[in-house]
Each structure stands twice: as structure tokens, then as C-alpha cells.
Amino acid sequence: MIYLDNAATTLKKPPEVAAAVVKAMETMGNADRGSHGGALAAARPVYACREALKELFHAPGADHVVFTQNATEALNIAISGTLAPGDHVVTTDLEHNSVLRPLYRLEAERGVKLSFAAPDACGHVSPSAIEALIRPDTRAIICTHASNLTGEVIDIEAVGRIAKARDLLFIVDASQTAGALPIDMERMGIGILCFTGHKGLMGPQGTGGLCIGEGVEIRPFKTGGSGIHSFSKTQPEAYPTRLEAGTLNGHGIAGLGAAVDHILKTGVDAIGQREEMLMRRFYEGVSGIEGVTVYGDFSGRRRAAIVALNIRDMDSAEVSDILSEAYGIATRPGAHCAPRMHEALGTREQGAVRFSFSYYNTEADADAAINAVKELAEG
Amino acid sequence: MRRKKPALVIAFASTAHAMRVEAFCAAAGLPGRLIPVPREITAGCGLAFKTLPEEEAHFRTVFAQEGIEYEGMYTVDLWG
Numbered sequence A: 001m002i003y004l005d006n007a008a009t010t011l012k013k014p015p016e017v018a019a020a021v022v023k024a025m026e027t028m029g030n031a032d033r034g035s036h037g038g039a040l041a042a043a044r045p046v047y048a049c050r051e052a053l054k055e056l057f058h059a060p061g062a063d064h065v066v067f068t069q070n071a072t073e074a075l076n077i078a079i080s081g082t083l084a085p086g087d088h089v090v091t092t093d094l095e096h097n098s099v100l101r102p103l104y105r106l107e108a109e110r111g112v113k114l115s116f117a118a119p120d121a122c123g124h125v126s127p128s129a130i131e132a133l134i135r136p137d138t139r140a141i142i143c144t145h146a147s148n149l150t151g152e153v154i155d156i157e158a159v160g161r162i163a164k165a166r167d168l169l170f171i172v173d174a175s176q177t178a179g180a181l182p183i184d185m186e187r188m189g190i191g192i193l194c195f196t197g198h199k200g201l202m203g204p205q206g207t208g209g210l211c212i213g214e215g216v217e218i219r220p221f222k223t224g225g226s227g228i229h230s231f232s233k234t235q236p237e238a239y240p241t242r243l244e245a246g247t248l249n250g251h252g253i254a255g256l257g258a259a260v261d262h263i264l265k266t267g268v269d270a271i272g273q274r275e276e277m278l279m280r281r282f283y284e285g286v287s288g289i290e291g292v293t294v295y296g297d298f299s300g301r302r303r304a305a306i307v308a309l310n311i312r313d314m315d316s317a318e319v320s321d322i323l324s325e326a327y328g329i330a331t332r333p334g335a336h337c338a339p340r341m342h343e344a345l346g347t348r349e350q351g352a353v354r355f356s357f358s359y360y361n362t363e364a365d366a367d368a369a370i371n372a373v374k375e376l377a378e379g
Numbered sequence B: 001m002r003r004k005k006p007a008l009v010i011a012f013a014s015t016a017h018a019m020r021v022e023a024f025c026a027a028a029g030l031p032g033r034l035i036p037v038p039r040e041i042t043a044g045c046g047l048a049f050k051t052l053p054e055e056e057a058h059f060r061t062v063f064a065q066e067g068i069e070y071e072g073m074y075t076v077d078l079w080g
Helices: A015-027 A037-057 A071-080 A097-110 A127-131 A156-165 A250-266 A268-286 A316-327 A339-345 A363-378 B015-028 B053-066
Strands: A065-068 A088-092 A113-117 A138-144 A169-173 A192-196 A208-212 A292-295 A306-311 A353-356 B004-011 B033-036 B047-051 B072-079
Touching: A015 A037, A015 A250, A037 A065, A037 A192, A037 A208, A037 A250, A037 B015, A065 A071, A071 A097, A071 A169, A071 A192, A071 A208, A088 A097, A097 A113, A097 A138, A097 A339, A127 A156, A138 A156, A156 A169, A250 A268, A268 A292, A268 A306, A268 A363, A306 A316, A306 A363, A316 A353, A316 A363, B004 B053, B015 B033, B015 B047, B015 B053, B053 B072
Parallel strands: A088 A113, A088 A138, A138 A169, A169 A192
Antiparallel strands: A065 A208, A192 A208, A292 A306, A306 A353, B004 B047, B004 B072, B033 B047
16 A cells, blocks of 8 residues: 555654554553553653654643644634634634534534634635734634645744733644744744644554643643542642643553654654655656646645545545555545635635545655556546 | 651652752762652652761852752651
8 A cells, every 4th residue: 555644644654653653552650650670661752752752842841741532622712712702813824623623512512713824725824814813802823733635834933922922821732843843833823733643653553642831721621530649629730740630541652652752852843844755756747637636825835744636526535546456545525524714715616636645655656656546647 | 776866858849850950960960869749848749858967168169150950958867
């Protein structure tokens, strides 16, 4: 199989990830539950992973790295734990349902008001389009770093400057960029960074989290066992315990730690450049084919390693199925949990076929996909 | 026969803070280890760092320099 669905999850991981998970399953007790050898054998890799993520994202401290099951859980915690009734939020049409649905829920339950920055014809959202929607009652800007449909990147450093100047909370969904594009919470003015462990970070599924900026207060989404202050009726105040009720996915986090160590050693820039090279090679190969429509701006702006396309008016589901069955190429058709972006691109009915690349893909993978698209377009 | 001896016990607001101290002390060659929080400090559960009472001033200085967070330092008689 040629796996080009890395925006959904990376299939191939650095070899040390599986080794770390196996070791964890053979040695770990419960992190944060006691001080015997097994408990510490769990607590140490969990803490080491916090340190590695702090370094990767320039978070204020390892204790401000909170683990969750995925980015969706992190975004739910960030969004529901910071917005109050009547708050206004500026977000974008590029968002995934993991941002949209928590916001729609708060719109219905707390009267939170929403404004959406629309993309231009290329699918790009400019910082000025976001700034133009800010009102006196705006509390937060919530946006993705990159569209999971087209790979368009939002200039979060510029958005962060806007948020800082207006004293707004800035929440970033880094699901499509963590590990492949540089993220510096401090320099970019990010209040809460939400990430998943199983995509660009190349860790196990069931891992993710949020990094919390200095002075940002988040109400707990869940309460329960914390390993400390058992007689208190409320969740302990200190991060990360405040947001981590219940046993962590220690085995997965051990794997994520190994993955992040690998990324720090390899370098985010080296990983990102390789992914971008593969993505652009594929784009160059398919963009001139008659009958192929590619979505997004490939003029040179930095983007995530995603190419979304359609072939004439063929159903994207059918195209993806043929790619899988006849060519052994794994892609993702349909709506990609990005309803507003599909509305903006006019692809609500047809969907789109998404090709997404990872560090471990090869030039031969990209070329095989180009040839398959060419054959399908030729009919 | 096992006897109680005074120990310096450092308590934390979060296990992550305790883990930071363990990693820091190991790297800096400072003595001590993680233990369950003794009941003299707080009822419940959690991790504390146990070390030598004569090191208290040194730990306070180093922690202040490094910005290491802790809830309190206590001298407690402990077994072992």
C-alpha cells in the first residue's frame, strides 16, 4: 500500500515509538499513583514527554503541558473551559469539526457569539480578515494552523500579534502542523496550543494534549482521580493535574515521547521541508492534467503537505475507492470533517480526494499517485 | 531495630513538579528520592521528595535560582 492519508494519521512511525510502547507495557505501573518502582517507571517517561513537548512548542513549562486522548479532547477542554456566556469568538471557515462543534454547542448553550473569517478564492484566510471581525465583546480568536482539507496555512504569528494587541485569548489547533512546521508559543503569542500525537508528531493514537500559556486559566472539563489531595472536594488547581483527572495513557505517552525526541533530533525544518518537497512534486505532476481541479494556493506560500483535488465531476468517494482497489493508494475522500471549507470551495456534494504526505513517503509514492490520477483523468 | 530519623520532605502541588525535582536533582547530583507524601504533611496521597534535613537551605537557594515550584519544605521524623 502507498499510504497518502497522513493528514488522518501517520501510519509509519519512527521505529523507537513502537519499542517505547512495548517497553512501557512491560514495565509501567500507574503514573502519578504512588512512588514504588512501577509507578515511577511510568511517571518518568510521562514527565520526559512533557519536557520534550515544552521544548518543541516553546511552552512556558513542562507542567503547562496537559495530556489528552487527541486534539478534539484538547480543543473541547480549551474552548469550554475558557468561554463565558455572551463571549464573542472570531474563528475561520477553515476549521475542523473539532473546533466548530464545541463552538456551536456553546453558541446554543451559553449564548456564545461566533464570527467566521472567510477564505479567498484560493482557500486562504488572511490575518486581516480575522482582525476585521474583532468587536468590543470579543474574548478569543480560535483558528487552525492549517486547513485539514487543502493544507492552507494561516499566519498564526501575525494573528498572535493581533490577539496580543487586543488582549484576546488565542487558541490554535495544530493538528495538521505539529511536528512539521515550527511552532513557538511565546513568539507567536499563543494562549492555548492544541495538538494530536498521532499525525505529524508520529506518535501512537490516543495521545494528544494542550500547552497552556502563562497566566491562562482553564476550568476543568472533567474531575476525578488526581493522585494528590484526595480529601479535597474539587480538582487540584495546579496544572497539569487540574485538567488530567483519571489515569493517563501512559503507554501511548511513552511512545509519543520517543516520537517527539525523534523529531527534536531530526529537526522540524528537515521534516517539514521533506514533506513539502513531496507535496509539491505531486502537485506539479497533477495540476496540469486536463480534468483535474486542485484546491488551494501553491504559489509559494508555506503550506501543510496536503493536496486536495477532484477529477472532472467524479464522486470523490469513487475516485478514492479506485485509487485504493486498483492502485493500492490510500487517500481520503468526502468532507474531511471540514464542512465550512467545502461550502467555501463549492465541493459540498462532490467532496474532494485528499492526498497527504509524511516524512516517510518517497518520491516514488508521489510519482505513482501522479500516474494513477493521470490514468483516471484520461478515463 | 528500625528507628525514626529526621528527614527533609518537599511537597508539591502537582506530580509534574515532583518529577521535575527528581530529574533536576539526579542531573545536579543532589541526594534524595521520591516517596509517598507522609500524613504529617497532608492527608491523602501524592508524591514528595525526601532528602537530608541539613540540605534545606541549599535546596531553597537552588530552587529559587532555577524557578522550581514546590508547596513546602518540612522536617519530619520518618522510618528508614
